[in-house]
Amino acid sequence: MNNLFIMDPLDKIQVKGDSTYSLMLEAQKRYNSVYMCTPQELFSKNGNVFGNITKLNVSKKEPYFSMIERKEIGLSYFDVIWLRKDPPFDISYIFTTYLLDLVPKKTLILNNPTAVRTANEKMIALHWSQFCPPTLVTHEIERALSWSSQQPGQVVIKPWDGNGGRGVLVSHFDDPNFRSMLELLTNNGQEYILVQRYIPEIKEGDKRIILINGDPVGWMTRIPSEKDHRGNMHVGATVASFELSARDKEICASLKDYLKNNDLLFVGIDIIGDFLTEINVTSPTGIQEINSLMNCCIEELIFNSVESKLSKT
Template sequence: MHILFVADPLESFKIYKDSTFAMMRSAQARGHRITVCEPQHIRWISGEKVSARVRDIVLTGDESRWFDEAAGRRAELAEFDAIIMRKDPPFDSEYFYATHLLGQAEREGAKVFNKPASLRDHPEKLAVMEFAEYAPVTLVTRSAQDIRDFHAQHQDIILKPLDGMGGMGIFRVGPDGMNLGSIIETLNLDGAQSVMVQKYLPEISKGDKRVLIIGGKPVPFCLARIPQGNEVRGNLAAGGKGVAQPLEPEDRAIAEHIGAELAPRGLLLIGLDIIGHRITEINVTSPTCFQEIEQQAGFPVGDMFIEALEKAVADAV
């Protein structure tokens, strides 16, 4: 196959931990060709097919110079056997527009993973509400009073913006209500911005587990991201410690159920965030933790992903 990765600049990759790099490495090892572009390089001109300025690359295996590339060229997106959308969040207006351009490329014959319409239809925090039986008690609102009432009922809560990533903007408010008003003002902007509020889960001390689902099937190991010091956030970007561990039966059952529901919607790769046995987010834009699991548990997540991609492309023919 010839695979196009739509991603952040290659020069920004930290290849020792980047999951997109792990996908590329497995793809090349299985004999597939790799091409890359960034979302801003995609264009659609009246009367033409969606195209992009792309870079054909070959991985070198050398950490200091990890890829070689040919001269840049313009290519129609429908020319590729598969397109993998790996642009990191946030899901802002430009990301939204990119999904529309990729959707047009689909109409022209391209096969895009994850499916652009499904990226729009499954915002990563709101998506948990479809599976409320597995989630902590959750409120999504623009009302400051709703938030205050939720705190009065549940006492210990987590507040976060709907468009945050990497643990940004997450606050905990305990029974004393310390700083609740200020936090509401910061996140809610006087009713202008929606806020997600969840009952605090003390099991976070054992880790916020990233459970990967590929082609509807759970990866048999997860990465428990354990908060350090006085931090309430386990996100690796917020200083959490990642520890790979076998998937517990309860988490496997949750992942199998959600995978069976979401994979047929065009979501080839899903990353659940699970605290205790409660899902707090369903990540579909650019789920990570491939390399941490591969390095610690020895399970080839990248290979599992490329095998699932090969099957998805073959099934779509």
């Protein structure tokens, strides 16, 4: 089975903690057929999609990536294409999904590029607003000020297209810097932001649950450091195990049909307290940390699911 990973450049990959690296290792072990390219290396001729593709050997030891050859290959050659480019979800990312829409359906693309394009990670959760914290989406500074003044405490301000906690601020309507924060994140009223009621349970951790075909298979909680409000590991959050609550299971069950019907096979959802905050479909992370905490192998489960899916086509 030939696997192509569309991803960030290899020199940007931190193998410790990187979920794409874990998937590549599993592909190497099973099939000895791992290829990669960046989105910028894709192009189309007469409706057929090609890329300047690098074949790799992937190892658990240094050198982690060894280039075998690099050449132009049509994407129809591959059995599975993994869309693993990290956000920002900008126009270049969107155009990558347009190119992948042209690839013949016999090639399985994970996650489905059409569904990825539709499912903005901040906005898609609002389709299940009964599970979300009170949320305002706006680019109007005065509207954000008015809404925030009606909240019982702090609020969280997020850019709509960020990832990894970048640009996420916690503040209060009475903060003299609050208007300036809104001006900064909205680019003076030109860009949309999300404003959400602050969930105090973030201090206990931001829960990440990995779903395969809509079923929860692994989970961890990311506990913010004393110096930061964000539950993101790259800013100092630590990870711990936890037991899924009845509410967690209810949220997962509510999402299952949508994820399965839209070929969103590998998804990570974020829950703080009892509230769904994000549905990550572009490049979910957490495989290595969850494997360590739960003594499991998420990437093995993912490939088992992929093989099962291919056997039915």
